Amino acid sequence: MTEDQGAEGDYERGHGDLRIGHGDHSISSDHSAEITRLDETHYPVPDPGHPEHLPRLADVDPGAANRATRQVATFFGLVPLFAIAFGVVYFAVPGDSYFHFGPLRANARNLGLGVSFGLGLLCIGLGAVQWARTLMDDHEMVDYRHGAASAGEDKEYLITELQKTADEAQLTRRKVIGRSLLGALATIFLPMLIGLADLGPWPTKKKRAATIEATIWKEGIRLVHDVTYKPIKAADLEIGQLVNAEPENLKDLEGTAFLQAKAKAAIIIVRMNPNTIKIPDSRKDWQVGGILCYSKICTHVGCPISLWEQQTHHLLCPCHQSTFDLGDSGVVVFGPAARALPQLPITTDADGYLVARSGFTVPTGPSYFERDSRRDFKRGDN
């Protein structure tokens, strides 16, 4: 018989004759004598009381006590030495010296300061704990608890006084004072809330169109390397190659504007064999001989995506591992992203450099409530 069956069986057996509070199953007399607590369980062993106090070695052996004293004093006595060592390291060790220990390498100043200060602190702590454990009186003491509730007399006092003071303040007779005060206190917070309305610009339709829905891409903007800003020739790209790129006009921006523009406009350019990928009819002219360009900003929470699997045409986001199929208009094949990567229509200019045919047709980056996602590419679109 397994224990589960046992429990079940008992339960079934009990089920039949049990009634709440009915006689047959009350505690039998020999047990009721043992009940000391309210919930009527039984306590077969009475509390034997505090165990005998056993002396420690240092309580009975003066040698051990002296030894402990020396240990404690040594711990405390080392502290000034560590403090001095800290000062020496601080002023004497140059910041560019390194300490080598096998394969490990540590900045000597950081190491010296930390080890001297840390050991000094540790010595105070170890000395104090050793003192308490070996030498301080270790007879346990007993405190008695009081219930958490306040004494009944206190409660009664407060209730009567509350009533009395409410009368004294005339609150009970002139209720309008209390009510209007409550109203006043409630509404005075309003100005504080209103004062927060300028925390940021309001994302109205117009504001959104100018900010999170706009990139600096437009027709004719050259695609350039993201570090060197060199324009990219279609002929220079090999099949399987991925290039991180930016719009050429990004370099005109600085500071915050630069970061904000880059956070939306960053792109990747890939060249794939046009015969092994799906190019929907609606996007036939968005690419140049298998060279496709996608937003680099993940549609999940906005990390820049860059892990490229050449053979499968998959692009993996290093933050949350959303995987997009660049051979199928950037649809999601795995992970937490839900929307395809926006594709940038590109062509070549007279010199053979890659340029944008237009800006992005949908907003790049993570989703938001007011985003109209009807024009995003879905698997199976054509």
Added chain:
Amino acid sequence: MAKPAEVVDVGPANEAVTPPKELGPVFKRAAPVTKWLDDRVGVAGLIRPLYRKVFPDHFSFLLGEIALYSFIVLLLSGVFLTLWFKPSMAEVDYQGSYQLLRGIKMSDAYASTLGLSFDVRGGLLLRQMHHWAAMLFVAAMLTHSLRIFFTGAFRRPREINWLIGVGMLVIGVFEGFMGYSLPDDLLSGTGLRFMDGAIRSTPIIGTWAEFFFFGGEFPGDLVVPRLYMLHILLLPALLLGLIAAHLALVVYHKHTQFAGPGKTEANVVGYPVFPVYAAKAGGFFFIVFGVVTLMGALMQINPVWVFGPYNPGEVTAGSQPDWYMGFAEGAIRIMPGPGFEWHIGATTWSWNIFIPLALPMALLFGGMAIYPFLEAWVTGDKSEHHILERPRNNPTRTALGVAAMTWYAMLWIGGGNDLVATQFHVSLNAVTWVLRIAVFVAPVLAFLLTKRICIGLQRSDHERLLHGAETGVIERSPAGRFSERHRTISVGEQYLLTQHKEPYPLAPVASDDGEFTEKEIKAEQRRRRATRFYFLDALRKPTKAELEAAIEHQHHLAAAIHGDGHDGHDGHDGHDGHGNGHGNGHATAGHELTADAGDDEHTQFGTESEHMAP
């Protein structure tokens, strides 16, 4: 207790009764100063109730202390860092002493963090200490809360303190997140980018929250100063206030204690604040401080100079938040995206981000917050509890706790699914899929397993009570049987193993005398179902009669072991059989005792005489 000092106006008649005690040289010197202070603020009266206050001793009580002390280390090291850190996103040309980044454009925040790391002596140490202390702070709070949970210390009257603790845990997690977002390096910027995407995806209010938080479009130039204010002013102030309330309540309730001889619900046994706890706790503060300092010296953390300044077009593979954000990160990662974003008209509902971010947080912190009230509802136990429960004696609670830990662990592993994949050479997709399933299945398995382990431990307690402790002495009876001699355990241990309160599983309400409305009966039925879920499988401890009979039997065995033919192996070579007997949810001790204890089987349900009082 700010009682005004009593006016010192002792008449000469009183003076004659007790001659003043001779003071030592230190006290003599301190006397005028303390008198000056006492005359003004009545220090003696303030200190007196606390001075010899008793605190019980147990290693697990140190977890909360670690949290407190690491918070103090955070305050100290944080103040040091503010002397040099510049919370500004203004662009500067780095010209500090770290050559690899010289001439690169970066924010002032990042440049000043580099300055702290390379040019301010001790700056790197303090930065690393601050970061390690933050890791430790949250870890200590979490493990402290586990100790509280598994020992039932959250029960009345400590529910409010439990809620304060949950509040501090939440604040601590966000405080940490904001802290590591400040340096504005590539890693912390990526964290902010995530925060931006997550805020933005909130249904309906997302863009408003984003624009208000960042002061416009990401990244803007306001978010670092704003996070700085929250990180060094608002949240620490909140934490300090909550810590004060937390400790005040500990003092008021007096600390819980583990069960043992002499320890009751009405007393607290331990050492006084002075001198023992002052030395132990004070010393432990220095130990925590010292260990954090050594960590800052010996273990590199967040080497921001390696990552470079934030650049929205770059990210490093293997980016990870600090550990306490791992579970939220994991939920985000293992959430499947397709199908969880609705496009309705011109709106986008991004459940693929909102659900995994908000739901685990709500489940974890919300679940922690309501649990004490849930359990109190189940047990109907309204009494105060000061004796801690042994986790095994509440198998269902313990199992629920381990299930929650397992769930957290699955999410947490998910936060590093890419590293699991690369380190163990397995497919990332497979890891993710396993976790997607494990996050639901593993907690259930953990629940079942833990419950069984607890009941097994309860059974081993029974074994010690009823059969005694194993001595390792093997004896051979004249009949040729081998058995192990058992020793009756001490009365102290017997008490320890039997002192706990046993809540009962309740049978469904069957009385129908029209006293209660249908709704009340339904509510009571729900509660009773919950009590059966909680307590039906738990082992009942033996009754007094069983225990006495068992101990008598043990003595009898000990006496008879060399005797004449009375079988010494009676109760001792059949432990397996006994084990099953114990699993029935009631406390019959085994076949040799059933004759005595047969009447007691009612203890499973029958003792409930409480009426269903609404």
